[in-house]
Amino acid sequence: MRRGIAHVAGRRICAVDFPRGPVRPIATSPSPAVIVKRLANARIDSVERFGKRLALAVSPLCGTGDEPRQWLVIEPRMTGLMLVTEPPTQDHVRMVIHLAPAPRRRSTGRLIFWDQRGLGTLRLLGDRGLQRACGAAALGPDGLLITGDRLRAALARSRRAVKVALLDQGIVAGIGNIYAAEILHRVGIDPRTPCRRITAAAWHAIADAARSLLAEAVRLEGSSIGDELYRTPASRLGRFQRRHRVYGRAGEPCLTCGTSIHRIVQAQRSTFFCPRCQPRRR
DNA sequence: CGTTCAACCTGGGCGC
């Protein structure tokens, strides 16, 4: 998502809209009116990512020069999309950022935040707010860079199930329900295993699998599952769903050993695993 | 400390 809109860095925002659709307005902080006012005429300095959050660094263009830099932090949650193309429906367009024309550059004139369920959030923060929301106190190391040593240091004494811990953004940032299941299948570890029973070697295996699997998922532009709601900012489908070996495959044969994939519930989320490839250790 | 539940929302699928 970040890569797909990275090209708007350097562009000027000419206006921001919060369209009123038939669905409820999305949660923002501060209010949409304040965001509209503060972003008008601002420049997008860069497009960053912190775990699952997207952050646009924006600075006022024609002020006195002492206005502080701000951060538009977008949290897509379940169904939020950042789009530079036509949205799937007009009903769920939550925010439109109109960009000033950029001559001799081949790019669209707007960024759209589209969110079917409306669980996503939009925040406009200062440097301190960003630090609080996305700094090291809130988010663990990024999943693309996680090491076995970091996981072991954070979880060696924890009784939590390893799959639940991998979903904790304060431990490691960026792993969601699909990738937690796929990582543990790749390393052959039962998702219910208490963290304190995981060996140092296994933590390294988990971290190695997390880095390589997430890197491949990013390369393949994510996972468009089920109704294929998920799209890149250019409206392309992800392709990593073709690599899923357990997620969403309850009752189907394990692609490694043929055993029927199990579905259980942990922390109110579905967990998929192969009971044979991921045996319960005792 | 860890787990469970509800809440925030819309929409697709299924059984009846």
Next chain:
DNA sequence: TGCGCCCAGGTTGAAC
């Protein structure tokens, strides 16, 4: 056709 469930890439706060 319609109603009532269950399910879904996530996060938060309260209760136990």
